[in-house]
Amino acid sequence: MMSIEAIGAAFADLPATGAIKPQGSGADFLSMIGDGIARVDESLKTADSHLRALAAGEDIPVHELMISMERARTDLMLMAEVRNRVIEGYQELTRMQL
Numbered sequence: 001m002m003s004i005e006a007i008g009a010a011f012a013d014l015p016a017t018g019a020i021k022p023q024g025s026g027a028d029f030l031s032m033i034g035d036g037i038a039r040v041d042e043s044l045k046t047a048d049s050h051l052r053a054l055a056a057g058e059d060i061p062v063h064e065l066m067i068s069m070e071r072a073r074t075d076l077m078l079m080a081e082v083r084n085r086v087i088e089g090y091q092e093l094t095r096m097q098l
Contacts, residue, residue: 039075046068
């Protein structure tokens with residue numbers, strides 16, 4: 001069976017693409033959530049600016065607009081799923097008997 005370190009080493013030489021990167025032991029959950037929210041906000045703003053540019057008659061490639069809109073949709077769906085899982089975990093903790 002392959003260890004986690006070996007899996008991480010396999011992807012170490014790939015270029016960074018703005019995806020969420022594993023952080024050191026000092027990273028806490030709140031900062032990870034904050035970074036995720038900032039990423040979702042940025043992708044939504046990018047999609048909005050592309051859509052407004054197209055509506056204003058600027059020459060923007062339609063495929064770039066569609067890619068930015070799909071990225072924003074995917075990021076938003078991921079953030080909603082993370083929120084749902086956090087709420088579900090909290091509810092599970094509150095149901096536990098001490």
